[in-house]
Amino acid sequence: MTITAHERADMSRSPIAGTDPTPAISLHGVSKVYRSGSETVTAVREVDLNIERGEFFSLLGPSGCGKTTTMRMIAGFDDPTDGEVRLTGNDVTGVPPNHRDVNMVFQSYALFPHMSVHDNVAFGLKRSGVAKREISGRVGEMLDLVELGDRAGHKPAQLSGGQQQRVALARALVNRPSALLLDEPLGALDLKLRQSMQSELKRIQREVGITFVYVTHDQGEALTMSDRIAVMNEGIVEQLGSPAEVYERPATRFVAGFIGTSNLLTGTAGEARDGGSDVRLADDHVVRAGTALLPGAAVDMTVRPEKIRITTHEPDAALSRVRGTVTDTVYLGSATHYTVRLADGTEIVVFCQNTSDALEVAEAGSAVWLSWQPQHSYVLPEAHASRPAPHTPADPSDEETHNHA
């Protein structure tokens, strides 16, 4: 990489150290309402986000949850119906995309079919008036960075999907934007290529130090790549946190279910003692939760499958423990996945590493004990238990609709 890019990396990283706390991108109460005919769709609902400089930030959520819409408002292709978008502290409402210092990598790449790889990458530099000599140097370096130096003269149609993806990345990165917006950039690639591109993207992001806003519906991808993740569902941000936070301490049932596999246990809080609580589950088992709860409150708890031990003998009474019957076992070589049904029909998934001393309790139909450390029964906060429905009736005060075909 070039010296200039390193300089930039330093420039954009230093604010994290505390000298300039202005976030690269911030959204304040941003909503987007689409109206077609009499029906209105709230694609994004009152989203607040601060994305720090140099951060690898992911927007994660299922299809249709408003990720692309959020991204398009940051890039300037759509204006928010409500709220404001700030880029490095400046309100950019009404500023067109060509005057915003962010670049987008499109879901479909959107490479210019009539231009060579070189001309595609040079497009932004030419438009912003960079001197000719400098352009060819920067384009060459960028193509080397994405390992396409030998394809400069090719047309996009002559490249493979992964190569086109890297051209799209180079075309945006070469402009050294303050932030790069990537909309499911690996969505069209097969699994193997996807995985190698994931580490490739991470490497490039570390090298250039630019803020990456990464849209994906693949939770594994978000967990491995991001510094922080915003989990979205039906237009709202359900949780914002580091990969470990959203995985270990999901804020809502949705997050718990969407990220990784988790077992949801519902019950009623009993006596509180020693900073924890007893929780009586639906099948009358009493387990310990690591949080003190109001006695009598309805409780949603999750336990991750890898935290649970499966045994034939009765485990230590200090642990949270339940009894059930194995209904399914899947042997995966290094691990075995069990499905265990409790007396009330609740199914619990257990991931068990096949270490040499692992018990042979595998057969379906056998009665087993499940046990885990009390602090691993994570109680979901109730704040998000009820949330507004995604579709609202037409509201005459909504000022704008978007009908672009």
Added chain:
Amino acid sequence: MVKRKLVPYLLALPGWSWLALFFVAPIAGMLALSLTTGDVITGFRQTFHVANYVDAIATYWEQISRSLLYGGSATVVCLLLGFPMAYWIAFRGGKHKSTYLLLILLPFFVSFVLRTISWKFTLSDNGVVLGTLKSIGLAPDDLAVLNSAPAVVLGLAYNFLPFMVLPIYAVLERMDPRLVEAAYDLYATRTQAFLRVILPIALPGVFAGGLMTFIPTSADYVNASVLGGTHNTMVGNIIRTEYLVNNAYPTAAAITFTLMGLLLLGIFSYARALGTERVMEVQAR
């Protein structure tokens, strides 16, 4: 094996026969006719009289060049009107795209000659347009549009506009609108996005539309005779007169071939100017 290989040729046979029968044969006949001497009464003899061409070109040079000029102007007018129309329908048409296309084709449900005559009424000295302009004092009382070169060019453009709109629409319709957004995202202004991205991608459509308007407009005679009066005759009018009125078949055939040669020459230089390679490549996608 042999049978299999023959199938495609057999399938193409009706097409080739059609071309041979109705295109190659008449062209060869016309070419032969253009090199004969004689008249209707004594009959035409094959004398390979190349002077027919020299005479025809010398006599009618003015009409020939006027035809190319009018055809070219009408094509440019069609492009200037047709491109925005095609663009608008392709990107802003929404659910009603086919309705708009039908509206563009609607005049075609009326006969070509009738349409041209209705233009004559529209453009007449005290017709809807000029009459209104004159009555509200926006045009001088003695202004006349009919029987002039602009009237012919406008008539040609009006009659052949859909031939420009449809091929351009076809390429723009297939174009990913994200490409335009990508251009804006990469700091292009609206003009730059149009010149660097939209126009080059639409080029095959512009090329096809240009051919489909230029060829028929430069050979047309209806517009010149209805809207052009006596001083704006085009080569089509000459061919018609020589053939149907004067029965000077060799002369008519010689002018026809001259026009054809000039058009082919024009088309090849046009393709070169636009860059055949680019035209073909983008189309291949």
